[in-house]
Amino acid sequence: xxxxxxxxxxxFRKEGQNVTLSCEQNLNHDAMYWYxxxxxxxxxxxxxxxxxxxxxxxxxxxxxxxxxEKKESFPLTVTSAQKNPTAFYLCASSLTTGTGADTQYFxxxxxxxxx
Amino acid sequence: AQKVTQxxxxxxxxxxxxxxxxxxxxxxxxTYYLFWYKQPPSGELVFLIRRNSFDEQNEISGRYxxxxxxxxxxxxxxxxxxxxxxxxxxxxxxxxxxxxxxxxGNLIFGKGTKLxxxx
Numbered sequence: 001x002x003x004x005x006x007x008x009x010x011x012f013r014k015e016g017q018n019v020t021l022s023c024e025q026n027l028n029h030d031a032m033y034w035y036x037x038x039x040x041x042x043x044x045x046x047x048x049x050x051x052x053x054x055x056x057x058x059x060x061x062x063x064x065x066x067x068x069e070k071k072e073s074f075p076l077t078v079t080s081a082q083k084n085p086t087a088f089y090l091c092a093s094s095l096t097t098g099t100g101a102d103t104q105y106f107x108x109x110x111x112x113x114x115x
Numbered sequence: 116a117q118k119v120t121q122x123x124x125x126x127x128x129x130x131x132x133x134x135x136x137x138x139x140x141x142x143x144x145x146t147y148y149l150f151w152y153k154q155p156p157s158g159e160l161v162f163l164i165r166r167n168s169f170d171e172q173n174e175i176s177g178r179y180x181x182x183x184x185x186x187x188x189x190x191x192x193x194x195x196x197x198x199x200x201x202x203x204x205x206x207x208x209x210x211x212x213x214x215x216x217x218x219x220g221n222l223i224f225g226k227g228t229k230l231x232x233x234x
Binding site: 040059090101105108109 | 119124148150152157158159160161162165167206208210221222224225226227
């Protein structure tokens with residue numbers, strides 16, 4: 001089945017550690033996104049990528065880094081510079097038809113907790 | 116500025132009741148797109164509908180219907196004869212074009228409305 005997978009589902013990090021969240025899609029989508037969700041809040045964009053080897057900062061990129069070496073994969077690293085990383089992280093992907101209106105489809109999310 | 120407001124934080128209904136979730140948006144774009152997503156307790160966002168700004172026809176899909184009104188900048192979502200499985204957080208979102216000139220958009224989300232349907 002086509003879809004977006006994220007791993008792990010739950011992740012615990014000690015302060016000062018970097019952690020990497022995985023996002024893989026087999027939908028043949030060109031664009032991929034990372035969002036952060038805090039309790040009682042909507043989602044906020046961290047990074048996005050429209051094509052391989054290219055990515056752009058979103059609204060809250062500080063303390064995060066990404067790479068896009070393969071079309072299918074868009075891992076997110078939460079660095080020690082992120083002051084409040086405890087949150088629910090959602091990855092999404094979409095086609096790029098050129099209309100700027102392509103629907104984004106989401107993965108199941110990773111819940112990160114800093115101990 | 117672009118913004119989405121979902122004024123209802125939580126709604127609780129009894130099964131089989133109809134319920135309407137409100138969404139008000141702000142944008143200066145003449146062409147824009149609006150979305151509704153459902154987030155069940157499992158956490159994954161499930162796409163429900165996309166609406167173009169130039170198409171004001173209401174849409175019905177089974178027990179779900181959407182009322183888009185540009186005059187009031189609203190895109191409300193109604194569930195008819197609600198069921199326990201409808202319990203979730205529902206997000207309204209507005210698509211914003213990326214600043215650097217790319218053709219893809221970024222979703223601006225409201226804070227969501229938590230719907231609880233009791234048996």
